[in-house]
Amino acid sequence: MTRLNCLLDHQDYLAYQEMIDQLEKSRQFCKHGFDHGLNVARIGYAYILEQGGQVLSKEVVYAAAFLHDIGRWVEYKSGEDHAEASAKLALPILEDCKFNSEETKIIVEGIREHRRHSSDHLSLLGRALALADDWARDCRHCSTQKQCYKYNHAMSLITY
Numbered sequence: 607m608t609r610l611n612c613l614l615d616h617q618d619y620l621a622y623q624e625m626i627d628q629l630e631k632s633r634q635f636c637k638h639g640f641d642h643g644l645n646v647a648r649i650g651y652a653y654i655l656e657q658g659g660q661v662l663s664k665e666v667v668y669a670a671a672f673l674h675d676i677g678r679w680v681e682y683k684s685g686e687d688h689a690e691a692s693a694k695l696a697l698p699i700l701e702d703c704k705f706n707s708e709e710t711k712i713i714v715e716g717i718r719e720h721r722r723h724s725s726d727h728l729s730l731l732g733r734a735l736a737l738a739d740d741w742a743r744d745c746r747h748c749s750t751q752k753q754c755y756k757y758n759h760a761m762s763l764i765t766y
Contacts, residue, residue, distance in 0.1 A: 607665050612703035613672060619699055625679040640672075645742035647671035650734040660730055662712065667731065669705065670713045674720045674735055693717045 613619055627639055647668040654662055677691025693714045700710045712731055719732025720739055728736065 607668070609703045609705060610665050610668050610672075613669055613699055616699050616702060618695070619672070619676065622676040622679060622695060626675070626682075629679055629682045642675065642742060643672040646674065646735065646738040648738075649741050650731075650738035653734045653737055654730060657730065662731060663709075666705075666709050666713060667734065669700065669703075669709075670716045670731055670735060671738065673699065673713065674717045674739065687721070689718050689721045 623639060630639075650671050651664055651667045654667060673696040674692055675688060676695050677686070677688040677693070680686050680691035680695075681688035696714060696717055697710065700713060705713065712729070715729050716731030716735050719728045720735035722728055722732065722736060
């Protein structure tokens, strides 16, 4: 997964993650760092494999997962939706890391869709990212669940 390693070492990706880490330093709710990206990648890839049919490469799914929140700092600073900001910021990183145009299109579409509800018409990757983004949170054991707008939504998606 050479291209994924390129992405994780990319100076822009690292700079965006550092800005997010600084802006979320005192955040009481879930944070959007490397661990969150890795959890979304693992859960999203497992979800895609379980769906059968169209299979996306592990590298494509992981790239989308690690990039889906890189625009959080833009949202914190300007109010622009982070999904749209993340999609824009992802383009040059994907190009630098040699993802082809079809892969880039799939990744950017999934990033743009990751905040929509699974009942919306979503691409396979968009649906996987949306679900994995919620499933990756440990809402059940979180001390801030009463204050968190995501808690009830995330818990409604998790079945045991």
